[in-house]
Amino acid sequence: MEEFFLSHRPKYDYETFRKACGKNKGKKVNVWENAAEDAERLFRKDEEALLDFIYKKGFDSITFFNSSPHRNIKGVFIDEYEFRTGGITGYIAFFKVNENWSIKSFHQSETRFTLLGDEIKKLKEKKVLK
Amino acid sequence: MKKKSCPVCGSKEISLKKKKKVIKDRLGGEETVSVNIYSCPVCGTTGDLFKENVQVIRKAYLSLNEKAAKNSIDFLIKQGHSLSFIERVLGLSQRTLTKWKIGATKPSAPGVTLLRFLEIFPKLLDVAENNFDKDIAKMILLEEVANQAVEYDEIFTAASKDEFFLYIKKSVKVNKNKSSNCFDNEIQLAIEAQ
DSSP states (O other): OOOGOBBBOOOHHHHHHHHHHHHHGGGGGGBBBBHHHHHHHHHOOHHHHHHHHHOOHHHHHHHOOOOOOSSSSSEEEEHHHHHHHEEEEEEEEEEEETTTTEEEEEEEOOOSSOOHHHHHHHHTTTSSOO | OOOOOOTTTOOOOEEEEEEEEEEEEEEEEEEEEEEEEOOOOTTTOOOOSSSOSSHHHHHHHHHHHHHHHHHHHHHHTTTTOOHHHHHHHOOOOTTTTHHHHSSSOOOHHHHHHHHHHHHHHHEEEEEEEEHTOHHHHHHHHHHHHHEEEHTTTGGSSSHHHHHHHHHHHHOOOOTTTTOOOTTTHOOOOHHHHO
16 A cells, blocks of 8 residues: 555656666657647757756756656556756656656646745745745 | 557557647747657557657757748848848858858757847847947947837836936946947937936
8 A cells, every 4th residue: 555655755766767868869768748748838849859958967956856656557656856947947757667768747837946936935034025 | 560569558559649730939930740649548658659750840940940040130131230240240150141041051059049139139239249348238238228118108207218318328337439329319418408
């Protein structure tokens, strides 16, 4: 039963995923249709360019925040990360099955922290803002 | 023909849909390409599972980039700038832009980005013409702000315009002989009015 709870530890090693994005032009990494479309809208990058960006450490920062079970594949977890690049804060989720990686989501964050949000938070901490 | 299986779960049940995809570029227009989208009903994976669309989409992006470059060059010509002037101030080899315009050579990615900036902010040419002098660049920026603000009379009254031109004059300490001069008359009038 344990695997059905959300996990605060990544299921996969991010570095292994990153390297897979660059190996043979990301042959072993599938990008789901919605993720590919969102990446094109956000970055003006096609699928191959997106994988190259991830492989070459294009994110300014990438932070794990959750791992949740895949709805359709029993025993498979999806790791979720928040990334930052320039002024953009985004979300990427991926999983691995049979040596194949899949990027399930890739989009700009709307609900989580943003740079402006962080600054507001700091001001609130300093009690400049209520 | 060998039936394809899902690379994620191995299911043979995957289906193929051919879709029309519109790729847009704000300055280059848009192109429609046909792409293959596979779906697996077993694990829910949907997308270009066999990397069949990459080349088609990349080709469309390159084509739109070239169109954007040509459109930007046409725009700058319409604004009254000669290509040789732009090439000179940007330090490009002579006839580079002409070659891009007629398609004799393909523009580089940074070249296209530069043209995109120039189409949106043509005043950057003035900055380049003044050897990227930071003080003059500030003056040009403020003049541009004033230019834009003048178009919105409801937020920029005659009195505030005078104050603004004075502010430009006082806040940017540049050699007047070097500065661009499109607002000199307004600045002079504002000083006299004071």
